[in-house]
Structures are given as C-alpha cells and as structure tokens.
Amino acid sequence: QIKRLLCKSCGLGTLLVAVVWLLALLFYSHILGRSIQSAGWRIDRNATPRAELSYSARVTTRCTPIAAQNSSAPKAGPGESEPEQLELLGVVRNKQDKYIRDIGYKHHAFNALVSNNIGLYREIPDTRHKVCQREETSETEQLPQASVVMCFYNEHKMTLMRSIKTVLERTPSHLLREIILVDDHSDLPELEFHLHGDLRARLKYDNLRYIKNEQREGLIRSRVIGAREAVGDVLVFLDSHIEVNQQWLEPLLRLIQAENATLAVPVIDLINADTFEYTPSPLVRGGFNWGLHFRWENLPEGTLKVPEDFRGPFRSPTMAGGLFAVNRKYFQHLGEYDMAMDIWGGENIEISFRAWQCGGAIKIVPCSRVGHIFRKRRPYTSPDGANTMLKNSLRLSHVWMDQYKEYYIKHEKVPKDFDYGDISDRVNLRKRLQCHDFAWYLKNVYPELHVPGEESAKKSAPAPVFQPWHSRKRNYVDSYQMRLAETELCAAVVAPKVKGFWKKGSSLQLQPCRRTPNQLWYETEKAEIVLDKLLCLEASGDAQVTVNKCHEMLGDQQWRHTRNSNS
Ligand code: LR7
Ligand code: MN
Numbered sequence: 001q002i003k004r005l006l007c008k009s010c011g012l013g014t015l016l017v018a019v020v021w022l023l024a025l026l027f028y029s030h031i032l033g034r035s036i037q038s039a040g041w042r043i044d045r046n047a048t049p050r051a052e053l054s055y056s057a058r059v060t061t062r063c064t065p066i067a068a069q070n071s072s073a074p075k076a077g078p079g080e081s082e083p084e085q086l087e088l089l090g091v092v093r094n095k096q097d098k099y100i101r102d103i104g105y106k107h108h109a110f111n112a113l114v115s116n117n118i119g120l121y122r123e124i125p126d127t128r129h130k131v132c133q134r135e136e137t138s139e140t141e142q143l144p145q146a147s148v149v150m151c152f153y154n155e156h157k158m159t160l161m162r163s164i165k166t167v168l169e170r171t172p173s174h175l176l177r178e179i180i181l182v183d184d185h186s187d188l189p190e191l192e193f194h195l196h197g198d199l200r201a202r203l204k205y206d207n208l209r210y211i212k213n214e215q216r217e218g219l220i221r222s223r224v225i226g227a228r229e230a231v232g233d234v235l236v237f238l239d240s241h242i243e244v245n246q247q248w249l250e251p252l253l254r255l256i257q258a259e260n261a262t263l264a265v266p267v268i269d270l271i272n273a274d275t276f277e278y279t280p281s282p283l284v285r286g287g288f289n290w291g292l293h294f295r296w297e298n299l300p301e302g303t304l305k306v307p308e309d310f311r312g313p314f315r316s317p318t319m320a321g322g323l324f325a326v327n328r329k330y331f332q333h334l335g336e337y338d339m340a341m342d343i344w345g346g347e348n349i350e351i352s353f354r355a356w357q358c359g360g361a362i363k364i365v366p367c368s369r370v371g372h373i374f375r376k377r378r379p380y381t382s383p384d385g386a387n388t389m390l391k392n393s394l395r396l397s398h399v400w401m402d403q404y405k406e407y408y409i410k411h412e413k414v415p416k417d418f419d420y421g422d423i424s425d426r427v428n429l430r431k432r433l434q435c436h437d438f439a440w441y442l443k444n445v446y447p448e449l450h451v452p453g454e455e456s457a458k459k460s461a462p463a464p465v466f467q468p469w470h471s472r473k474r475n476y477v478d479s480y481q482m483r484l485a486e487t488e489l490c491a492a493v494v495a496p497k498v499k500g501f502w503k504k505g506s507s508l509q510l511q512p513c514r515r516t517p518n519q520l521w522y523e524t525e526k527a528e529i530v531l532d533k534l535l536c537l538e539a540s541g542d543a544q545v546t547v548n549k550c551h552e553m554l555g556d557q558q559w560r561h562t563r564n565s566n567s
Helices: 002-031 049-055 084-089 095-108 112-118 157-170 195-203 219-229 250-258 307-311 328-333 347-357 388-400 402-411 424-432 438-444
Strands: 146-152 176-183 208-212 234-238 242-244 262-272 284-288 294-298 324-327 361-374 476-480 489-493 508-512 521-524 529-531 535-540 544-549
Touching (some): 095 112, 112 157, 157 242, 195 208, 250 262, 347 361
Antiparallel strands (some): 234 324, 535 544
C-alpha cells in the first residue's frame, strides 16, 4: 500500500514538475521572445555596445537637486543587499546613536551615524576599468603639483575629515602642494573649535591651510577665495563629502599637463547617503536642459568599442561642477568664477560654456574616480532664502547664451523684472577673451541638444540617461541557467571563494546542472549577466569568457542573445 501511495505521488510529482517546466519554457520563449543560445555563448563583437541599450530603462534625470528621482528607485535585485559591514555600522544601539543619526539627517541629509562609525578612513572598491590599472606611474614622470581647494558650509565633521584624509592617503605627497579649506562661515557648534589646529594635528598634515569667511559667501565665491590663496600649478576643487579613489589625481594631472586649457573631471562614483556604500558610476558625460539644469547622459554611440577606449578622456559639454582639476593660471585667465553668483547653482554650467566658448575644453577622465555623497535634498538654504540658482542662471544666460537665453527664460517662466545684478564685467570678459558665440557651442560641442522649434535632424538620438545613483541597484529582468543543448551540463563558475566571493577572473566550466549559486545567472536591464550579484560575465582577451567584478561600463560586460537558427 505504502509503496503504491508513494509511487502515485511520485508519478503526480513528476507530472507536475513537467507541466511547470513546460509552462516556464513557453513563457520564456514566447513572452520574453528571446532564447538563450545554450551551445556556445558568443560575443557579438560587431554590435556597438551602446546599441544594446535599447531595452534599458531610459530615464532623464538631473544631478541636483536629486530629491525627486530617488523615490522611483528600482527595487533591489535578487539577493542584493547592502554589504553586511555597512549595515552593522548603521545599527542604532542606544539613544545617543539615534540622536546622532536623526540630527545628522536634519543637518546634513545623510546618515552621520554610519559616517562616524566608518571613521577617518576606510578601504573602498577600486572602481576603475582594468585598462586603468595598467597605467604605470614611471619614476621619471614629472607631473605638476596640485592645490586641493575644498570649501564647506556646516559639513558633518567626520565626513569632512575623511574627505581630507582620503586625499592625504591616496595622493603621492610630491604631487600635493597643499590642501586649502574654506569654511564658509559655518555655525554648527562642532565646527566652532579651532578647526585649524585640531584638524592639522589629527590629520598630521602641515600643508593644510584654513580660511574662515567672515560672512557666508556661498560655494562659488568661497572657491575663488581658496583658489586665490593657492600656489600649486593645478587647482583641484572638491566637495567636502567625498572619498577619492586609488590614483585619482595622476590621470587628471597628466591630462592638464598635455592640454593646459582643459578642465579635467573625474568620474563621480556614488556614496550612498543612507548606507555609505561606495559604488561605481557608469561612464556618462554632462549635458543640460533648457532649465539650465545639469544632466547626465550617455556617451555618443560608438565611443566605447575596445577596452582601450575605457581610458578616455571624453569631451563633455558640461560638468557637474563640484570635482575638477584646472591649471591654476588658466583658471585665472579664464575669469575664475562670476563673483556675483551666490551660494549654490549655475556656476557649473557657466564655467562649462565659458571654457568651451573661449578656447578651452572639458574632458572626463574615467581612470580618475572620486566618490561623492549624493543626498536627497540640500540641507541648507541661502541666508535670505533667495533662489540663487535662478539668479545665477539668469546671469550666465545673459552673458553666454545670446538669443538662446530666451529658451531658458521661457522654460523657467522667469519674471520679466527679476534682478540679476550687473553683468558688465562678465560681458567684458567674454569680449576680452574673444569667445565664440553660443551657436558655435551648440554646433560644435553639443549638437545633440534639442533646440526648441528646430528639427532634430542632428545625427545623435535623444540623449538617454543613466541614473548613476541607482546604478548599483541593478534592475534584473531575468534569471536562468545556461545549459549545453542536449546535455545536462550547465555553465558554472568553479573557483575558490575569496572572502565569500568567487575569485575574480575565473573562467567558466561545464558542470552537471544544479540550481546552485554558481550556475545561476541574472540578467540586468543593461544586458549584463551577473553571478552572485557581484560578478559579471566578461569577454577578456584571447577570446576567453570569465567572470569579473561588474564595472557598470558595459562594453565587454554587455551581452546579446542570438537565436540558434539550427535548433
Ligand atoms: O553656501 C555654501 N557654501 C559652501 O561652502 C553652500 C555649499 N558649500 C559647499 C558645500 O559644503 C560643499 O562642499 O560647497 C560644496 C558643494 O555644495 P553641495 O554639496 O551642497 O552641492 P551639490 O553636490 O548638491 O551640487 C553640485 O552642484 C553645485 C552647483 O552649485 C556645485 O557645483 C557642487 O560642487 C556640485 N557637486 C558636484 O558636482 C558633486 C557631484 C554631484 C553631481 C552631479
Ligand atoms: Mn556635494
């Protein structure tokens, strides 16, 4: 009896499994309309990497303010959670922890408890593409010296100190002339101490210079105040809540040495405001819309074809503003910043237009990586509550945009009588430097921008945009095993685990199919094929396929399904 029962249920079980399997198969091939080529996965070398983006979510977002965008964050993928360590650092153990966290969010719009617990320094992932690591710094190479200018207003103390500390730790001392801190009249009690001495002692760095503004000036004038004190060959501006990555400075200096009228911009990696997780940003460039808001957008199609292309640099119509290097003399020559711009906003677009129109350039240097805390709101206001972005943008539009300023004014519905102050100095600067007009900029630097009323005959597609601050939260569209046709063998990673992860660079092998983590692949909306949430299928040299750290830059980690016409 028992035997019969068992057999019955086992028969039923088999049937059920078969039905589910069939349904799944049908769903897969008909609904998703794609098939996995199981025998021999192929690298489609002819495909332009960017062409593959066609089924990724294209959301247009801007860099700042970023409040609105975060709410639509894609759900985390399977098994995707913040690294354990960081989670632990966020644990609220007592009232004091809770206070630190809550007041931190209020004053800084990020999780100060985690930041405190991280302390002065931590390891962060090296997010550069592998071609960058091959870039040797030779003994004989003579690079210019940098002065880092960091201005801050009511910055979280530990975060500020870590920003400086990472610069000290990750910059060869012979390339760092000094660090100039400009305290923009902060009024938080913890910053009231003799910051200068305290910081110098704790950071053990003599060339730390400290300026405190007598009144609030805003980041734009503060940067100029700092820059005028600097003596290094190259100015490097940094926000006060950043962590620089390995060899971040050298590629910037190298570019400026070769092209002294180029503003060199690192890739801005993401430091999550809630968890402080550090994740890479994809390679994107800067644009803007007619509201004169900075936007990220994809590189022009075909920019990244072979691994060497990942070294850049890439021309960028604009920059985000906070992090860049520039020859100090050239910065002066170019007219520093507009000193009548207040507090926050617009200066990044202004210096972008000015640089391009007046004979310079802006280039993104992918081998230089600096992480920045992207927060959901700006935690401060201007002293009189004024909309400084509006005033600053009006100034820049009147100086640099010729008749095209009307698109801005219309877009933002700027009141006719809005007072943006006297711009004659900046108009004279434009004349003195004999700068190109805005039509030249649009034609030569940013032909992809849609001009209202004009046909979009320009060759590039409307610029699709990644959301860099979400990039780590991959959107998974599929999961599967890769089974060799007519066999029970599946593509697997068979490698020792290092600190709980498969060893990077491991190649694939065939193994009897099991739904074990080393055989389970997740496909993201960017067409990466991910194993165990961290490793991506990668085409490496010599026609090998391996798994390697996901670099989020597509190219050799972006895959296309091709139907096997014989089956
Ligand atoms: O009144 C102020 N005085 C200051 O000294 C206001 C701010 N600041 C300091 C502040 O402490 C910080 O160190 O200035 C720096 C920038 O201010 P944030 O961090 O509030 O600005 P943000 O990161 O939101 O804004 C981006 O756009 C700004 C436009 O004015 C500046 O150019 C910022 O430097 C810029 N930041 C970046 O580009 C980093 C990447 C973000 C992106 C995209
Ligand atoms: Mn910032």
